[in-house]
Amino acid sequence: MASLRSLLSIVKMSRFLFSNSLTHSKLSTLSSLVGEKNLILMGPPGSGKTSVGRILGQKLGCPVIDVDDDVLEKTWNMSVSNKLQDVGDEQFLDEEGKALLKFSASGSVISLTGSNPLHLSSMEHAKKNGIVVYLDVHSQDIIERLEQMKVDRIVGQRAGISIGDILKKRKHFYKKWHDVRVLCQTGDCVDVVADKVIDAVKRYQCVNSETFVSTRSREANQKQSKFFSDVVVEGLASDGGLYVPGSALPKLNDGEWRRLVQSSYIERAQVIMERCIHPADVPSVVLGEILERAYGDNFSCNKIAPVRHLSGNQFILELFHGPTASFKDLALQFMPHIFAYCIPKVCNYLVLVATSGDTGSAVLDGFSRLSDLDKQRIAVFCLYPENGISQVQKSQIIACQGENGLAVGVESDFDFCQKAIKEMFTNPQFTGFLTAEYGTSLSTANSINWARLLPQIVYHASAYLDLVCQGVITFGSPVDVCIPTGNFGNIMAALYAKQMGIPIRKFICASNQNHILTDFIKTGLYDLRGRELRQSFSPAIDILKSSNLERYLHLLANQDGRLVNELYSQLDSQGYFQLPDNLLRLLQHDLIGDWCSESDCVSAIRAVYGATGYLLDTHTAVAKVVADRVQDRTCPVIISCTAHYAKFAPVILHALGIEEIKQNPLTQLHVLNSFHPLPPAHKSLLGMLKDKDHHKTHKCQADSIHVMDCVENYLQSLFLKVH
Numbered sequence: 001m002a003s004l005r006s007l008l009s010i011v012k013m014s015r016f017l018f019s020n021s022l023t024h025s026k027l028s029t030l031s032s033l034v035g036e037k038n039l040i041l042m043g044p045p046g047s048g049k050t051s052v053g054r055i056l057g058q059k060l061g062c063p064v065i066d067v068d069d070d071v072l073e074k075t076w077n078m079s080v081s082n083k084l085q086d087v088g089d090e091q092f093l094d095e096e097g098k099a100l101l102k103f104s105a106s107g108s109v110i111s112l113t114g115s116n117p118l119h120l121s122s123m124e125h126a127k128k129n130g131i132v133v134y135l136d137v138h139s140q141d142i143i144e145r146l147e148q149m150k151v152d153r154i155v156g157q158r159a160g161i162s163i164g165d166i167l168k169k170r171k172h173f174y175k176k177w178h179d180v181r182v183l184c185q186t187g188d189c190v191d192v193v194a195d196k197v198i199d200a201v202k203r204y205q206c207v208n209s210e211t212f213v214s215t216r217s218r219e220a221n222q223k224q225s226k227f228f229s230d231v232v233v234e235g236l237a238s239d240g241g242l243y244v245p246g247s248a249l250p251k252l253n254d255g256e257w258r259r260l261v262q263s264s265y266i267e268r269a270q271v272i273m274e275r276c277i278h279p280a281d282v283p284s285v286v287l288g289e290i291l292e293r294a295y296g297d298n299f300s301c302n303k304i305a306p307v308r309h310l311s312g313n314q315f316i317l318e319l320f321h322g323p324t325a326s327f328k329d330l331a332l333q334f335m336p337h338i339f340a341y342c343i344p345k346v347c348n349y350l351v352l353v354a355t356s357g358d359t360g361s362a363v364l365d366g367f368s369r370l371s372d373l374d375k376q377r378i379a380v381f382c383l384y385p386e387n388g389i390s391q392v393q394k395s396q397i398i399a400c401q402g403e404n405g406l407a408v409g410v411e412s413d414f415d416f417c418q419k420a421i422k423e424m425f426t427n428p429q430f431t432g433f434l435t436a437e438y439g440t441s442l443s444t445a446n447s448i449n450w451a452r453l454l455p456q457i458v459y460h461a462s463a464y465l466d467l468v469c470q471g472v473i474t475f476g477s478p479v480d481v482c483i484p485t486g487n488f489g490n491i492m493a494a495l496y497a498k499q500m501g502i503p504i505r506k507f508i509c510a511s512n513q514n515h516i517l518t519d520f521i522k523t524g525l526y527d528l529r530g531r532e533l534r535q536s537f538s539p540a541i542d543i544l545k546s547s548n549l550e551r552y553l554h555l556l557a558n559q560d561g562r563l564v565n566e567l568y569s570q571l572d573s574q575g576y577f578q579l580p581d582n583l584l585r586l587l588q589h590d591l592i593g594d595w596c597s598e599s600d601c602v603s604a605i606r607a608v609y610g611a612t613g614y615l616l617d618t619h620t621a622v623a624k625v626v627a628d629r630v631q632d633r634t635c636p637v638i639i640s641c642t643a644h645y646a647k648f649a650p651v652i653l654h655a656l657g658i659e660e661i662k663q664n665p666l667t668q669l670h671v672l673n674s675f676h677p678l679p680p681a682h683k684s685l686l687g688m689l690k691d692k693d694h695h696k697t698h699k700c701q702a703d704s705i706h707v708m709d710c711v712e713n714y715l716q717s718l719f720l721k722v723h
Helices: 002-016 049-060 067-076 080-087 089-101 120-127 139-148 163-177 190-205 228-234 254-259 265-276 284-294 328-332 335-342 358-368 391-399 414-425 428-438 450-469 489-499 516-523 549-556 561-574 581-590 598-612 618-630 645-655 665-673 683-694 704-718
Strands: 038-042 064-066 109-111 130-136 180-183 212-214 243-245 307-311 314-318 348-354 378-385 405-410 440-444 479-484 504-511 525-527 576-578 591-595 637-641
Touching: 038 049, 038 120, 038 190, 049 064, 049 109, 049 190, 064 067, 067 080, 067 089, 067 109, 080 089, 089 120, 120 130, 130 163, 130 190, 139 163, 163 284, 180 190, 180 265, 212 228, 228 335, 228 440, 228 450, 243 549, 254 450, 265 284, 265 450, 284 335, 307 450, 307 598, 314 450, 314 618, 328 335, 328 358, 328 450, 335 358, 335 378, 335 450, 348 358, 348 414, 348 704, 358 378, 358 391, 358 405, 378 391, 378 414, 378 704, 391 405, 391 645, 391 665, 391 683, 405 414, 405 704, 414 428, 414 440, 414 704, 428 440, 428 704, 450 479, 450 489, 450 637, 479 489, 479 618, 489 504, 489 549, 504 516, 504 618, 516 525, 516 591, 549 561, 549 581, 561 576, 581 591, 591 618, 598 618, 598 645, 618 637, 618 645, 645 665, 665 683
Parallel strands: 038 109, 038 130, 064 109, 130 180, 314 637, 348 378, 348 440, 378 405, 479 504, 479 637, 504 591
Antiparallel strands: 212 243, 307 314, 525 576
16 A cells, blocks of 8 residues: 555656656745746736736746736737727637747746637646736726726627626636636735745745645644545545544635635535645646536536525535435545546545435435546445335435445444445455455545545535625624534535534434434534434434534534543543533534424424425424524524425325335335426436446445445456456
């Protein structure tokens, strides 16, 4: 594995280094910022490239080159506007590109024209020895600036096409070429933008600035820290802890968040993730391509995660529009692609996953959408409790098996499945055997993997921005969030969204009859002793050992890995731990916990449908009951709707008064559809249920050794032995 990690480091750095080596040390003077490279400013007409370039030249002490004035007009011996008027758009772009191709410089600040990025070969030429900085200015600000400058003609403008249309089209090209994005705000002066550029380029060049540590790391030293690509590939830290950022997540200021109010979900996701993933690991252009694949036509709603008013001050965040009809899709349509990009190309990977219902089908579906080449080296092994999930969920998991995915049912509960996965990761003999025999390493797609949690931050931020966009609140006004949770991942992502600047006031943790989290929030005592997992109508939160809680405690304890390690060692050895009083007070400042009985869950489904025509799934009904009970109604509350109701059809039909329920899931869904509820039927889910009979079912004993045997047998069918 050491050689593989070394190889990954080489691959990672080769992606980052373009034509010259970049220093790994933190830059101490502005004069060293550029070096032999050019600092290339890119953006639409009116974005301030020329003015910002001049200020940067003064601050950095280097030459400033304006492509319009210093390249094009000198080449053509005429003004750019006259050239455009003489030759027309198509020829202008061609001649503009050829002029840039003949030009070269080093150690300079270069201000491109607004249309340079439309010419492929000239941008490739410029980027070979340059860091491209995208001045991302709001389109309305650009239009107003152009009006003030009395610019009435830009490339691409003709009858029926507005400047706004052109700016929208050009965004695609700016996203394609930029290395660094500077999110400019209305009212930013030139000096402020120039300083933002310097800060952004410093971050870009400082490769070691953003690393991750284990929640159980006793010393936050460089030897123990990992890069983003490392934690994506490894999933779980070698000491059994979870990876977290070594320093606080970046915070967007109010103006930057306001810039995203009118943006699409993909645009919001790219800005947020660019701040959280260093471009040395995943360049912005690659991240953008992955996001386009992740949140494209595989979602039935173009808003991806829309927010809808339910009643009173309550709003529903619909997280079920992905292909497998649960919130897991928001992460698991993204994570497989980022995983495939980060792993070494010379190794096979087996992604292990334990599911309490929705994760299994989402992982299997997500990894099935990889390229054919990637599917030859990346496979999924999924464990699920045979009798601990709904019939629809089981049918989905079976249907989502493909050429690189296997699902195995276990006669036990989710906690056993999760424990079996962790035991395989922390068994060096087993992992070493798989590497030696099959050239295969293990990873995970559960929410213990940071790449699962990161995309979930986006939809919590996006929900808040949607309420601003709808005029429900003004930016800066607080909201509460209420989330049905068992493994604490979804609510942890909301806590991280607050850290990044989204003004969430209270985090309401909604549990079912397995209410260990509720008890913990109220007392600080996490106690597994004498508890037995009880199956409920909301199986995805039928969990007693909540993995992502560890990340929250690490955050609360100011990254005290020693304390977290002591708490979880005691939990493993004695079955409980007590949170220190000072940390309990901090926890209760953030969290409110309560739980919902089975009868109250059913009653809530019935009552909400009767009042609004909207059908809640069983997990969202748990959150609705808890929100009604504990939220003080002084601000809006966003309730996470984590799955489509059709996944739990028998309970929903019972709530609607249909007692004679046939066992066939498809029949159940057709009966539900006859009620014409909101939201409507989930077409992708229906398609999966029709397809499930074409796939085999697999079972294994609730024994860790037997599970490992199943894993090896699966690998034998996939990958040839290495000797």
